[in-house]
Amino acid sequence: MLDSTDNLLKQIALGEDSTLELKAIEFKGAHISAPHRNSLADEMAAMANSNTGVIVLGVDDKTKTISGIPVEKIDTVETWVREIANDQITPPLLCRIRKLAVPSATGGETAIIQIDIPRSLFVHQSPGGYLYRIGSSKRQMTPDALARLFQQRSQARIIRYDEQAVPQASLDDLKTPLWQRFRSPLSPKDDREFLSKLKLITRDEDCNLYPTVSGILMATDHPAEFITNAYIQAVVYRGTERNAAYQLDAKDIHGSLDEQIRQACLFVERNMRVYAIKKPNRIDTPQFSLNAVFEAIVNAVAHRDYSIYGSKIRLHVFADRLELYSPGAIPNTMTVDSLPERQSARNELLCSLLAKCPMNVDAYGSQRNFIMDKRGEGVPIILTESEHLSGKRPIYRLIDDAELLLTLFAAPSPHGDT
Template sequence: MTASALIMRRPASHTVAAAEALLRREPADDLALFHEAPDAAQLAATLAALANAHGGAVVLAPTNALPDALADLTQSACLLAQPPLILPLPELLTLPGGLVAMINVPSGLPHVYSVYGVYWTRMAAQNRPLTTEELRRLLMQRDPGSAGFESTAVPGSRLDDLDPSRVRAYVQALSGLAADTVEEVLLSRGCLTDTGGALAPTVAGILLFGRDPQRFLRSAEVIAVRYQGADMSDEFVRQDIRGALPQQVRLAEAFVADHMRRTNRIRGLAREEVPEYPISVVREALVNAVAHRDYAARGEGIRLLMFSDRLQVYSPGRLPGHVTLDNLLAERYSRNEAIVQILSDMGFSERLGYGMDRMVRVMSEHGLPPPQFTETAAGFQVTLRNGGEMIAASAPASAAGEAPALRWRGLNLNPRQESALQFLAQRGRITNSDYQALQPEVSAETLRRDLADLVDQGILLRVGEKRATYYILK
């Protein structure tokens, strides 16, 4: 059985009823139906036409078709396009009339696609060649400057610069493929390229599966910083997050979760904890930053900055293609189609770049201001604002004229810890030596446990290591 056949064998997201409804429709600008098996060139032209237009679906419903035949046909068609089409995995559904393959072509793909030198588009339910003017306009729209960088070979890289355990986990989760088909899968997903008879990792391959991606792309990292106040200051916690992109997303999300403040509210008769920011919105911002940044831009990485009143995620690279701040919630464009699709395969999102409107909705559901989207001279930034006074009231931040016993009332603190917090409210930071001076009769181990407990409760942040360690209010 071929690799492409196995790639298609995954749980379908379409229902049988939805597939039958598509089969009852007439062909349209966003739908192509094949009741007889097309040849690879005909299918490739249809896929390219949809990709060059606004996306859509192709339904293959030939009588008595075999899964392997449909899979091979789809794989061949995608590889006939120039550049090769990287699409979501096709779905196989068994209907009363037989087997159906459904191929989704997302909108906003970054290239202009041709088949045997002809650039196709979809109009009036038909494929037709683009006119010279249409082709010129489309080439201008689709950001020729940086689109395609992810598909270039990484100078000096070799196949063994890819982590085999990461590759194997992806391929097995994707389809359960045998080891001898791995290179074929990576080629079809844009992670390898043929450099004149030899295979080499692409930028996407190194970023997604590399043993040490930063060896080749130094700025492909996330700089995460948590400041104590609303402005940058000398009091901060920093983590430089490197590694493959999936690892960066997970570690950046963990950084936010570890450094978010939380408060409690009563709903009905139950007390529930409310985070500073909905973690699903934070995840969407991080995944989009990692997936859509311009990796051709050198010298700076993604910046994740947490302040007392907001969280900012900055990604190098201005909005790509035809996307602007005005149409951001409606338009789709993938600067890095291979990275986007593979992160989607890994379950980070259904299809990346489709979550901006979801971020707005979830923030509203949590009673928070909508995200602020900003384009800078060289990048794109998302700003999330927290609940302000509600969140501030949950943390033991200083308040002029308020007695410490009232400020920290309701927290499970001993008198020693209350004295440490009072010291912090006045001085801004406390060291182990400061605490020992406050409690000279108490053992160093007991005081260490006191401070560790305040960190575990989310009241303090620990900064530094060993003898340089100090604590600040979270």
């Protein structure tokens, strides 16, 4: 990709080719009138289906003149591009959007937007169909070419998803304190060698270094900027119904995965009831076993399918239960019934990194020192501790073979209220 403004300007002067598309932006009032959303979606998908490339907004493709984008409208254009990548392309396209200040045709300075589009691991469909790029134009893929591309991209995804490169991110996006915590006296002294050995960065097919999915999830402050919906949506409802009118508290929990786990546990602890009985001595009975909640959130974060776009972990707390939705089917040959007996990890690298993260939270009765133990004790703890407290065994349910729902039942009030 064009990694400097000077290189980009030189390429613009040469005009469009297989890896460069130029588009002028036109406005009608506050709204973008050109190019059409579907047209830009087709260009983006065609490039992702072909080779790594760049789309520049704010440049006339015929004259190569930099027309620019008004500075006060640059954020509107950025949001518009993100919506197109998420809503007009299937599966949604991950791309990097950069705002640049460049010399204008009149001699001053203006703004443009550079969209870096990596060669995708998926085959993308846009409003125009399945397209690919040849030279400076796009074409419909023939059935046999489409079949070959699906086969090639499927083979590329044999690499574990959590070890794959995230081309729309750069090494600078990894926060030093977050990856330094994994260092030990035996770790390589060279930073890049250490990050590569830990698989927080990797090389793509062109030998460029990029953060991996695990690197983004464990060593950035806001993983959802690069991996759609890599956060936890937490909501508390007053009664037993999922109704926005009855919301008591809500929070989108971001941060590195271990931080998301901590914040989600604190969210439940802050919002759940604790019943007190004063005879003969005061006894506090929490609504939920915090140790079970901790294990459930760890499992959801560690084992969810991060390759599923448009799905997030959802943590919903009601007066009578807690529901935790985790995107993805159960890995390998496991079933809902075999969860307490078997162990299988979808994200081996993520699990190993979480096993190196100190608890740094109230252990909620857990004796371990690190967030994960990898011994397969999580589900048994969830089931036994929750059932002991509430008298009801938690329920795992697979929804449409695409999302795992865990329901933990609340302890009944000793006072008979709800």
